[in-house]
Amino acid sequence: MSMPFAKRFSIAGRVIGDGAPPLVIAELSGNHKGSLEQALALVDAAAKAGADAIKIQTYTADTITLNHNGPEFCITGGLWAGKTLYELYQEAYTPWEWHKALFERAAAHGVPLFSSPFDGSAVSLLESLNAPAYKIASFEINDIGLIERVAKTGKPVIISTGLATLSEIEEAVHTVKSVGGNQLALLHCISGYPTPIEDCNLATIQDLARRFDVIVGLSDHTKDSIASVTAIALGAQIIEKHFTLDRNDGSVDAAFSLEPDEFAAMVRDIRRAHAALGRVNYDLKPSEQGGREFRRSLYVCADIKQGELFGEHNVRSVRPGLGLHTRYLPQVLGQVAACDIAFGTPLSGNHLTTPLKEKC
Structure with a gap:
């Protein structure tokens, strides 16, 4: 008989789950603009803004797609229209030789850093750096081999559910459990870049918790923080939000990222929302x-x-x-x-x- 998923686990000592404050993750993605100096500055600014954890992405253009310009490899709408997949990922990827410096800079701030790997070689790199957790991106929720590889590390696994059908989410959850993983969180996610507020359907957060009995949260691609703060009232225990130094600097995900002051305000509002929830209590306050x-x-x-x-x-x-x-x-x-x-x-x-x- 398989063990139930843990209702509490920790990432580098930061407890997540029942009774713990929500974990707020700053997603750096490709907002470094190809500069290690800017990537390190993003880490510094995210830590200063109150992020509980910082996340990067570990892939190269060659590990995530093919260098091909066929119609199915070309982006025709949205923020990245006109690029091939290969061109987008070549621009957005975080070079692997930067990873050690980024892990060390985050550690200097006392903030855990982890990553979304996109293939087995990325997991091997992250294991060599003692990554404390793993994130499966929405587009990889159907990569069963990758989920197995990550879950077998025995470390916490966070999976975004954007684009997935309910049966695909069930398969991903089963995959984690089938290889002995019991530290799993599911993030409700709409993979629209940016996401219109009317598409958020935040009530799904409660349904994920009920269906799968796991820690739940939100990966938020809206332009502001209202969805993230509202999600706390619906039981979200993890919030992931893209982070940029300057929304006008042309970085790849800047349009749906928060600047440092905005991110800090979101963190404060999340903390206040969580404090306001409290517990069931009819005593005189x-x-x-x-x-x-x-x-x-x-x-x-x-x-x-x-x-x-x-x-x-x-x-x-x-x-x-x-x-x-x-x-x-x-x-x-x-x-x-x-x-x-x-x-x-x-x-x-x-x-x-x-x-x-x-x-x-």
């Missing part, structure tokens, strides 16, 4: 202390003489809450006052000639 005495109760709203009848003209339910509970108003009305009572007096049982009956 510290901020409510003193408030109960200003709730409604029964007060004398006109001077009353001993022997006078209580009625709606001289007893009302008002604020504050120092008089009899409002539930007793029907029993009070029609009774005889036991003494003189001044306007503005909180009504009590001593003012009544007939004792009140407690309600069940």
Whole structure:
């Protein structure tokens, strides 16, 4: 019998899952513009902006596609229209000789860095650098051999579900479990670049958690952070968002990436949203202390003489809450006052000639 997936696991010591704050990942992708200096600056800026983890992508144009200009290899719409797949990936890839420097720079900030590998050779490189986790990109969710290779490392696996049918997600989850993997997270993802907010269907996050009983989150390709913050309220425990130094610098994914100040604001909003969720609790909160005495109760709203009848003209339910509970108003009305009572007096049982009956 296979073991259930873990409800908590850690990436380089950072706990994810039940009871832990959401993990916010800065995805650097190809926003380095082919410059190691800019790639390192991205790591620095992401750490400063509050990212809990930083992610890169490990492939070359030759490991991800073919150098071919046939129709099926050409991009005809969207941000990258006019390029072949090979040209796009040749521009966007993170050279493998940079990886060690990027891992070391992230470690210097105390922020874990991991990657999306796109073939077995990429996994081998990342293993040599002791990558603490692996991400399977949306377009690779149907690469069963790659998922097996990653899961066999025994490290946490995060899979984005963009473009996948439900049965394909089920197959990917089964693949992880079939090779003994039990640290899995699924990220709801819409692989539109950028994603229109109306396409997000964030309610799917809750359904993923229910169906697969795994840690869930969102890989967000919208232009701002509203989807990411909203996802927290729906149970997202991981948020992945593309990160750039300057959205106008021409980097490959800049159009749907956040700049450092925007990313930092998103992190703050995610933390606040998570704090607001709290837990199921009906106790009086510290901020409510003193408030109960200003709730409604029964007060004398006109001077009353001993022997006078209580009625709606001289007893009302008002604020504050120092008089009899409002539930007793029907029993009070029609009774005889036991003494003189001044306007503005909180009504009590001593003012009544007939004792009140407690309600069940």
